[in-house]
Amino acid sequence: MSSMEEGGGAVGEVSTDQTIINNNTNNDSVSIDMRCxxxxxSKGELANLQSLDKALDGGQLNLTANPLIRKVPSTLRRTEDFKKYFKPKVISIGPLHHDDPTLHESKELKLKLAAHFVKNSGVDxxxxxxxxxxxxxxLRKCYDPKELEQYSNDKEKLAWMFFVDGCAILQAIYMRYGTYDDFYAVYGQLFIKNDLLTxxxxxxxxxxxxxxxxxxxLLTSSSDGEQFMNAIKRFIDDTVITPAEDRFSNEARTKRCHSYPFRNVKELKxxxxxxxASQTSCLTDISLRRKIMFTANDRR
Known part of the structure; x- marks a missing residue:
């Protein structure tokens, strides 16, 4: 690069050329010994290296492993609209929402249902x-171990939870699919509103x-428990597997819809x-319509 003064020639020159010296004049390749x-x-560094092996093994899908009961992924929990698919509104079943303070009132309901199941089953x-x-x-192995850490040293609490929740499920479903006499006998003693059961x-x-x-x-292993298990199968069939309208005639549908009436229908009217009455027995087939009616006095 040269610098010029006005009216004159070059006053100085600075060379910017850089010479790259290649020390490897013999064209020999440079190698690093990988067997260092x-x-x-340290132990921590060895643990870090072992974590790579664990990550590699954990990435393989085990097709023979049984599916576990666990909480939904955190990415879904952030969406407010998705909560209705995993968070209970009235009653907690199992350990994942057992300690939810908003569901503590359901403990008394579950105990009442469980007591009636034990009475109706005829088993000690x-x-x-x-x-x-x-x-x-x-039974513990059916859950993600992380979800049962608080019960690691308390088998008694977990066993009692399964016992009460299981009995409550069987009795509640039997009230829907058992005989009418059984339903009204238990219904009158529990004072449970039909909409709450829904x-x-x-x-x-x-x-x-x-x-x-x-x-x-386990709760229906006795000979008298068959009627409760049949009710469970009907419940799963009607609400999950096949639509109820494909399995019942119009007469049966009407009978089912009116079998458990609301106590406050007159008050609503x-x-x-x-x-x-709905044309099906599916829990999701409930709709509301808003209609404005005018009386003779309103038209004046």
Whole structure:
């Protein structure tokens, strides 16, 4: 680069050329010995290296492993509209929402349902509970271990939870699919509104509100328990597998829709709310319509 003064020639020159010196004049390749063993590593560094092997093994899908009951991914929990698919509204089933303070009132309801199941099953309650506690280790394996950390040293609490929740499920569903005499006998003693039972049935289908099916099998293993298991199968069939309208005639549908009437229908009619029987027995087939009616005095 040269610098010029006005009216004159070059006053100085600075060379910017840089010479790259190649020390490898013999064109020999430079290599690094990868078998380096003379550098000591701490326990933490060894653990970091082992984590790579664990990550590689964990990435392989185990097709033979049984599916586990667990909470939904955190990415779905952030969406407010998705909560209705995994968070119960009335009753908690299983350990994932057992300590939810908004569902503590359901404990009394579950105890009442469980008591009626034990009474109707005709089996000693001590024997039913002992069978549950006997298989508690196997029942624990149905859940993600992270979800049961608080019960790691408390098998008694977990066994009692499975016992009460399982009995409550069987009794609630039997009230829907049992005989009319059984329904009204229990209905009158529990003082449960039919609309509350509808939410109970809906909560039983939520992703995070589940218990192992083995719990129900243990509670219905006696000869008298077959009627309760049949009710469970009908409940699953009607609400999950096949639409109820394909399996019942119009006469049967009407009978089912009117079998468990609301106690306050007259009060609703007085308030201007009219009810019409649904064409199906699906819990989701409930709709509301708003209609404005004018009286003779309003038209003046």
């Amino acid at each position: 063993t003379d550098v000591p590593l 309650k001590g024997s039913l509970y002992r069978n549950m506690k006997k298989e508690i280790d196997g 939410f109970v049935y809906s909560d039983m289908l939520l992703l995070e509100n589940q218990i192992p099916f083995r719990v129900l099998e 007085k308030a201007g709310i009219w009810l019409k």
